[in-house]
Amino acid sequence: MDENESPGSPLVEHGHIPGCEDSWRVREAIVSLCLWNPRGLLNLSEILFPFVWIGGWVAASVWFRRANGRSIIPQRPTNADFLEDWCSGRSLRNYLTRVGGARNCLLVYVSDGQLVVTPRFPFTLLFLPELFGLDIRVSTASIASVEPVRRLWSRMLRVSFESAVLAPIELKLHDERRFLDSLGRRAQVGLGRASTAPLKPRRSFRLIFFRLFMMVWGTGALTAALSGLPEDYRFRRDGVETVGVFDSHTGVLGDRNDRGVLSYSVRGDRFHLTSLQGNGVYELGGTAKLFYMPDKPEDAREAANLLFNLMWLLLGIVALALSILGGWIARRIWR
Missing domain, CATH: 2.30.29.30 (Pleckstrin-homology domain (PH domain)/Phosphotyrosine-binding domain (PTB))
Incomplete structure (x- = not known):
């Protein structure tokens, strides 16, 4: 960021990162291409057709049952x-x-x-x-x-x-x-x-549904955690620790999808990393610890990722425990 730019400048307010491609505008362009351009991946009619077809079948079945x-x-x-x-x-x-x-x-x-x-x-x-x-x-x-x-x-x-x-x-x-x-x-x-x-x-159908939901949710949480923890270990083992500064963000301040962007320097070059910290967590001008690879400085990982993955690991274990032991727990409570 230039010395004349402040965290509250229009460029920062619109999520622009000087020296980097405006990812927000690129994503909007890709979505527009896929939805509206007939030569893109999908046009609007192709996207809406399955919903219209299913909605027509639902409406026809409702009419049939009412008529009978x-x-x-x-x-x-x-x-x-x-x-x-x-x-x-x-x-x-x-x-x-x-x-x-x-x-x-x-x-x-x-x-x-x-x-x-x-x-x-x-x-x-x-x-x-x-x-x-x-x-x-x-x-x-x-x-x-x-x-x-x-x-x-x-x-x-x-x-x-x-x-x-x-x-x-x-x-x-x-x-x-x-x-x-x-x-x-x-x-x-x-x-x-x-x-x-x-x-x-x-057996209570609600209890069965709850245990099934906990099994699916817990499996997803464990998968997310176990896929992220090896990366955390690799960056902490082979990476170099540094401190990044929140000098911009991805969206509009106050929006729930807004996330902070960390800026860090390596051998005179400046790099950016989108943080996990969202609206109300990060603060422009604040700092956060991160790790980057010596041979590839643009490849970085925030230190807070470890706590995030450990949280998902714990929640996944608890959810699977509730799924497996839900019947036993229910009998202990309501016997």
Whole structure:
């Protein structure tokens, strides 16, 4: 930075770094090229087409369900003889429905002499219920048989109907005996298996979702940390320590995406490094420690990166621990 320029000058306010390419303007030019130039990577119509296509299918499925008197967001009845939410099942209509089916997204209940099997929102969209044959509302009197069957990893109830139009379905329920009692009949016993009653409370879907989310998030955090820590070690082992000065920034002061830019000198040459410190953390004129490679001074790394990666490492370990031990912790708290 020249002596006549101050941190509050227009050049700094617009994120310009003297002697370096204006990365902000370059990024805007690339985005503009990709979005609007027909010879670029993608034009606007190519970007919008998938969203318009999916939106059209969603709108068509909503219209179809409304026209046939089917609910978009099914509600739990208050006076049901039997009700289980977020169940699994499949239709035996054809090969596609046998292989596909539904996993933890069905609402199953018996109320006012009717058996209702319907997906939960948003699985009611995109014609998924019609495609997989899992949107059923029939009278309990039209049920021909309910047969407990074994599958490779689970136990299910096969429900057959008197009408040839309706294909049999298989449902995975927590309380099979209560379901049979709500139908007012005894099920045929198949493959040597009797209907079962629950031995313990059903697992909470919210807890399962929480543990799955913690597993995905923790894996991402650990991946980010373990990919950054070797670089921190390399720069601290082979690099040269110096102090940089925050003499500019990448965006507009006060903007949440604004980040400080460190300036440092090596053998009379000045280099710049975009810092991890964002709005409200860095201060123009402030300093921060960094490391650069002796044979490649422009290749530098801020010392604060180590703390940043250690933080992600700790959070990733905690998240994975919650994912693995979440069930045990929940039983300890709510037993």
